[in-house]
Amino acid sequence: MSNVYEKLVALLDCEGAKYRVIEHPAEGRSDLVAAIRGTAPGQGAKAMLCRAKDDGRSLVLAILPGDKKLDFKMVAEAGGLKKATLASAEEAERETGCVIGAIPPFSFSPDIRLVVDPGLVENFDEIAFNAGRLDRSMVLNSADYVRIAQPLVKPLCV
Incomplete structure (x- = not known):
């Protein structure tokens, strides 16, 4: 599987983003x-892979402030799903190429x-x-993040 960290660096460099990398002990x-x-804890982009409860195929990568809790009703609404649930750790790793805690706030999958x-x-x-690995973080300009990742911006928190 391709290295998510290297993909992130290449993408951010290509797009001229303002960011810095911090190496640290592995922590999720x-x-x-x-x-x-x-x-600040709220500055951390917590990435949680969710899936549709009914068909199990539709996936939403929900990104929220690190000090907040996810509201699955809001995830379902934002993702156009009837009901949403958290993907399993195995499913998250298979779909994102990252272990739980290392998933960055970017989707590299259509x-x-x-x-x-x-x-x-x-x-x-x-x-x-965390930039695709538990021992490496990125601090990225928020405007650059929105410009490059092009996420849907919708309330997701309790």
């Missing part, structure tokens, strides 16, 4: 990795719809996220 929990990065909560990109000039 939002609160702990925020302390390591020196960023099968995964990308939705970001406005609280993440409107409240901070920069977002922070």
